[in-house]
Amino acid sequence: MFYREAGDYKKTYAEDNQTFPLKLDRYGYYVILAVAFGIVPLVINDYWASAVLIPFLIWSIAALGLNILVGYCGQLSLGTGGFMAVGAYSSYKLMTSFPDLNIFFIVLISGVITAAVGVVFGLPSLRIKGFYLAVATLAAQFFLVWLFNKVEWFYNYSASGQISAPTRTVAGFEVTGATASPEAKYLFCLVLAVLLAWFARNLTRGRIGRSWMAIRDMDIAAEIIGVNPLKTKLMAFAVSSFLIGVSGSLFFAVYLGAVEVGEAFGIQKSFLVLFMIIIGGLGSILGSFIGAAFLVLMPVLLKNIMVGQLGFPIDIAAHFELLIIGFLIMLTLVLEPHGIAQLWRVTKQKLRLWPFPH
Amino acid sequence: MSDAETYVTADGRTIGPPIMEMRDITLKFGGVTAISNISFDIREGEIRAIIGPNGAGKSSMLNVINGFYHPQEGEIWFRGKKRKPMKPYQIAQQGIARTFQNIALFKGMSTLDNIMTGRFTHMKTNIFWQALWKGPAEREEVENREIVEKVIDFLEIQAIRKTPVGALPYGLQKRVELGRALAAQPKLLLLDEPMAGMNVEEKEDMSRFILDVNDEFGTTIALIEHDMGVVMDISDRVVVLDYGKKIGDGTPDEVINNQDVIDAYLGVSHD
Numbered sequence: 005m006f007y008r009e010a011g012d013y014k015k016t017y018a019e020d021n022q023t024f025p026l027k028l029d030r031y032g033y034y035v036i037l038a039v040a041f042g043i044v045p046l047v048i049n050d051y052w053a054s055a056v057l058i059p060f061l062i063w064s065i066a067a068l069g070l071n072i073l074v075g076y077c078g079q080l081s082l083g084t085g086g087f088m089a090v091g092a093y094s095s096y097k098l099m100t101s102f103p104d105l106n107i108f109f110i111v112l113i114s115g116v117i118t119a120a121v122g123v124v125f126g127l128p129s130l131r132i133k134g135f136y137l138a139v140a141t142l143a144a145q146f147f148l149v150w151l152f153n154k155v156e157w158f159y160n161y162s163a164s165g166q167i168s169a170p171t172r173t174v175a176g177f178e179v180t181g182a183t184a185s186p187e188a189k190y191l192f193c194l195v196l197a198v199l200l201a202w203f204a205r206n207l208t209r210g211r212i213g214r215s216w217m218a219i220r221d222m223d224i225a226a227e228i229i230g231v232n233p234l235k236t237k238l239m240a241f242a243v244s245s246f247l248i249g250v251s252g253s254l255f256f257a258v259y260l261g262a263v264e265v266g267e268a269f270g271i272q273k274s275f276l277v278l279f280m281i282i283i284g285g286l287g288s289i290l291g292s293f294i295g296a297a298f299l300v301l302m303p304v305l306l307k308n309i310m311v312g313q314l315g316f317p318i319d320i321a322a323h324f325e326l327l328i329i330g331f332l333i334m335l336t337l338v339l340e341p342h343g344i345a346q347l348w349r350v351t352k353q354k355l356r357l358w359p360f361p362h
Numbered sequence: 363m364s365d366a367e368t369y370v371t372a373d374g375r376t377i378g379p380p381i382m383e384m385r386d387i388t389l390k391f392g393g394v395t396a397i398s399n400i401s402f403d404i405r406e407g408e409i410r411a412i413i414g415p416n417g418a419g420k421s422s423m424l425n426v427i428n429g430f431y432h433p434q435e436g437e438i439w440f441r442g443k444k445r446k447p448m449k450p451y452q453i454a455q456q457g458i459a460r461t462f463q464n465i466a467l468f469k470g471m472s473t474l475d476n477i478m479t480g481r482f483t484h485m486k487t488n489i490f491w492q493a494l495w496k497g498p499a500e501r502e503e504v505e506n507r508e509i510v511e512k513v514i515d516f517l518e519i520q521a522i523r524k525t526p527v528g529a530l531p532y533g534l535q536k537r538v539e540l541g542r543a544l545a546a547q548p549k550l551l552l553l554d555e556p557m558a559g560m561n562v563e564e565k566e567d568m569s570r571f572i573l574d575v576n577d578e579f580g581t582t583i584a585l586i587e588h589d590m591g592v593v594m595d596i597s598d599r600v601v602v603l604d605y606g607k608k609i610g611d612g613t614p615d616e617v618i619n620n621q622d623v624i625d626a627y628l629g630v631s632h633d
Contacts, residue, residue, distance in 0.1 A: 017507040018500055206495035210503060211485040214471070218479050221468035228428060228466075229546065230454035230483035239489065287470065 023205055040194055045187045053186030054259070060300045061193040062254045067280040067292035068204050069247025074278070075286035076208055077240035078220030079129050083122075083141035085273035086148030087245050088252030089265050090118040093158050095253040096167040099180075100160060107172035107179055111196065111253045118249020119242040121148075126241030130234045145274055152265040168262035180257045189258050196254065200247055205289050207243060216240050217287070248277075283336050285345025294344045298336075302329055371598065378406030380439075381550060381582050382427070387436035389422055389606075396422040397433070400608045402601045404550065409576050410584045411593045414603035415626060420586045421463065423603070424552050427584070428460060429453040441549070455483050459548035461539045463555045463586075469528040473538050476527055477513055480545030481506040513541045516578075517571060533564040537571070544575060551575070553585035557592060565589065569596055594618065602626070 012027055014020040024030040048057065066084060073079050094114035098105060125144040129137055152158050159167045171181030177188040207213050215236045218226035227233055256263050263269070276299060284295020303325055310321040340347045367379045380403035389397040397419045404410045412420045425431045427438070429450040438445045440456065448456075459480070468476050485506060491499045514520055517537050522530060527538055536556065543551055556572065557565045569592055575581050587593050593600060594614040602610035602623050609622040617623055 017504045017511075021500070021503060021507075203493040206493050206499070207489070210492045210495070210499055211482065211487065212489060212492050214475055214479045215482060217471055217475070218468050218482075221470050222466050224430075225462065225466035225468065226479075227450040228454055228460055229480055229542070230451050231479075232449075232451045243489075 021209070023209070037198070040198075041191075045191055048186050048190055050186050053190050055304055056301060057190055058186075058193050058259050060296055061190075061197045062251050062259055063277070063280065063296040063300055064293045065197055065200055065254070066248050066251035066277050067284065067296045068201060068289065069244045069251065070277045071281045071284075071286065071288070071292045072204060072208070072216070072247065073240050073244035075281055075288065075291070076213060076220065077216040077237060077244075079126070079237060079240060080134060080138040081141040081244070082138050082271070082274045082278065083125060083144035083148070084248055084277040085269040085271055086145040087118050087122055087248040088255060088273060089148050089152055089269035090121045090245075091115060091249030091252030092256035092263060092269065093152050093167065093265070094118065094249070095257050096160075096169070097158065099170055099172065099257070103170075106174065107192075107257065108174055110172070111250055111257070114253040115246040115250040118252065119246040122241045122245025122248075123238050126238050126245075129237045129241065142271075142274075145271055149265050149269060164264075166262050166264045167256065169257040172257075180261070182261065184258075193254055193258060196250060200250065201289055201293070204243075204247065208289065212236075212239065220287075279333065281343075283333060283343055285343025288343065288345035290348070291343050291345030294348075298332075298344065299329075302332065375407060375577060375580075377408045377598065380404060381406040381441055382584075383437075383439040384423075384426075385437040385439065387423075387426060387433045387438070389419075389426060389431055389433045396606050397426070397603075398606045399436075400603070400606075401436075402608065402611055404582060404584050405599075406582055407576070407580055408582060408598040409572070409596055410582075411597035411600045412584065412586050412603065413588070413590075413593055413600060417605070418603040419606040420603055421554060422606075424460065424554055424584075424586065427453075427458065427550075427552060454546070457546075457549035458552065459543035459546040459550075460552035461536075461543050461554060461556060463558060465532075465535045465539055467527045467535055467539055467542070470526070472524050472526055473519060473530070473541075474510065474514070474523045476538055477510045477541045477545045478506065480542040481510060483546060509547070510545050513545050516544070516574070517541050533560055533567075536560070536564075536568065540568075540571060544579075544581075547579075548581065551581050551583045553583060553587075555586050555588065557587060557589055565592060572596060 012025070014025070022030070024033055044057070066088060070081065070084055073081050091114045094117040095110050098110045098113060099107070125141060128140040132140060153165065159165055169180045171178055171183065173179065174188070174192060178184040179188050179192040208216070215226065215231045218229065218231055219233060219236050223233060226236075252269065256268070260268060280295035280299050281292060282295070283298055284293070285291025306325045306328055307321060310316040310324060311318055316324070336344060368376060370376050382404040384403070385401050387397055387400050388395065400419075400423070412423060414420050422431060426433050429448050429452070432447050468479065471479070485502055487499045487502050491497060514523060517540065519534065519537055519541065522534060527535060530538065540553075540556065553572070557568050560568065572583060572585070573596055576583055585597070597614060599612060600610070600614055600617045601608060602617055602620070604626040609626055610617045610620040612620075
């Protein structure tokens, strides 16, 4: 009743192919964009930027990347943390080697470097599938973290073994470094997240996206149609690693400012991103954002309720937080194994007919 | 049956020279010989049936044509050229499409997307245009969508265009799979038991589609089928395999009167 396609006619195939075929969806999306770009930067403060919005955007990019590999192409990967580290260390090396290079390009080049590394670690995917591939990518995770710890060149021989981001600007506004304003950092991440989500959506709805899904659903049939499995899988690894590299670069340069590889990009980060896309919805762009929001915002929300409102001691609240989030994850997966994005799709379907059951 | 280069069938279709020739194909799996020394050809524009009892090597033969198996001996000639050993996706690019005995659709995708995937070899825009979408990528998508919509109209599956194929009944899934193969506009279409598990009505529909594809688009078709009635009705020539050997080859009438074929199907007394 509220949500219907009646009267929303499509006259061309291009219109039929839109990302948001329904007017209501389309306007909703424009409103969200307008709020994100126009209103949020005016009201944002340091707490909201660093606790909620910036991590949400950065993890969304990482989840998008992993979703392309796991959700669209069906190649299970546990190397996300390692690939994020590649993005972070590439941008550190680029920032310190080329001080005049714009941070925007540094982030993108870091993504390209990560894509190249991802392709190398994607090579075993031609031979092995599923859990075995996950174990092979786990090797990437441990190897990359070890590499960035061991080879001092990566952290410019600093005594602490840490890397820290120098101040860089975009159009005169500082986006990295200690003195960067929350608005600038937020907008920088937002522009990249929106741009990359749009690219990811375009890739997944066209020729390349269909070849990924074909490999995921039935690789033999995909091959018979003319899809080169090696090329297609490696392209998925490249695009996925590019996005993950960009998120790693932002995580280091914009969000944390200084990182130590084992702590920031350990195996738990790989699992975190994997949980995001499983909860949000495999094979869904929206799902990547929902999953990131769920796992970034829920702990913040729970902490505020338990410590702020109920007055729990912080350590007790931390334990409860793990319990509750674990429970919520299980609940989501039992109620809707295809993730929250699927729940949203079902809700929309129900809304079309509401209040009638059929 | 004449050996002339081209001839016209009783119903007015023109059958051309051989588009594919299998010459002395032998395929072994370890000590087991799946196909031994088989030769036959498929002429342009004809419907060629491959029949035989279970385990005769019919599906292995299709897999050889497709490039899943590489025969130890023999030559494959396609469109006048000897074919080098190729990967299945390269063979698809040459214009050979197929369907599978047990449906091999992309379960997570809609009917439309499944058939659009069939256009893969005809789509060329690179990853950068794809990411931008507006411009060449969208134009190419729309051009190919028009061809796909023709296939959808032809197979009368307009109503299930946006339905995920996993939710479709068996007969329709078979039809979508045929659509995916047709969307590639193949020069040679291989059908592996297109009517397996169907009721009479569905078989009649599928036979009609196969004949129409052949008649309207002039597509050369090679099919494996167990239903003898269907095979005898729709095919121009039949090749009969048994235990990996060819025991008959010719028009349906010739084959049905062949003593070896009768023995293979009905059994023969050993005394």
